[in-house]
Amino acid sequence: MKQGLLIYKREDYRVNESYVAMLMEYGKKNQLYIQFVFYEDLQLGVDEDGLWMSHKGKRLEEVDFAINRSRESMLSKQLEFMGIRVFNSYEVTYLANHKGRTHQFISSLGIPSLKTSFFYPEFMKSEKVPFKYPFVIKAPEGHGGTEVFMVHTGDELQQILREYEHKEWILQEICSHVGEDVRVFVIGGKIIGAIRRYSQTDFRANYCLGGKIEWYDLREEQKKLVECILKHLPCDYVGIDFMIDGKGKFIFNELEDVVGSRSLYTLKRVDTAKLYIEHVAKSLGNKNV
Structure with missing residues (x-):
């Protein structure tokens, strides 16, 4: 029997029990055999024998795989160097959990993306931002719609920069269809479904923020965009978010490493937990899957 870890941060576990x-x-x-552990109880390091990992002070041995739901890419890299199969891989976690790196990668593939600027308050002047107001400002490592703001004036921008002392931000032009996007769910490198999310009260369409949802049937040209991403970035379980422009075409928005699937369960369409674990087992050579 393969032995592995399921890793969450405490704050995320509270809403994912x-x-x-x-x-x-x-x-x-x-x-x-899966052992559930909190990220905060893990310790990583190196010594004369090489890389090591401990849980509550006890060295962990004979770990075959890890399902990393902590968003921490350094943890993934440590485990991979130790010969442990990690779901998602270090590369996915590293790219997906920083919106700037994500947009760099997507743009390199030639996939349409929201116009984006990387902003560093320490040495960039806010009065010289490259977009007209209003535009959207995001913390590059935020998730679930948190620390995402629409700013209408320079005063609003200055207030956000004072209140949230991040060293870097992502600035983006507003898409023509505000408050609407499509999330494509991928497990084992295959599309398992898509959800249209929309809100009439918020420019963010996140389901966890009160947005409405409905099943979305992808067109062939939309599937090809997703398949292009997966060809260059193999993913175990992710969500890929697209905005929709005035012509109905997809514009890439975000890549979610630790993607939630409440919307799929609400619509009673897909059991992602079942599909994900079956993918893990098959990847580890379980012939019964």
């Missing part, structure tokens, strides 16, 4: 339980249960059904 039921999903964690589902992952653990499906693990048993697929001959996987």
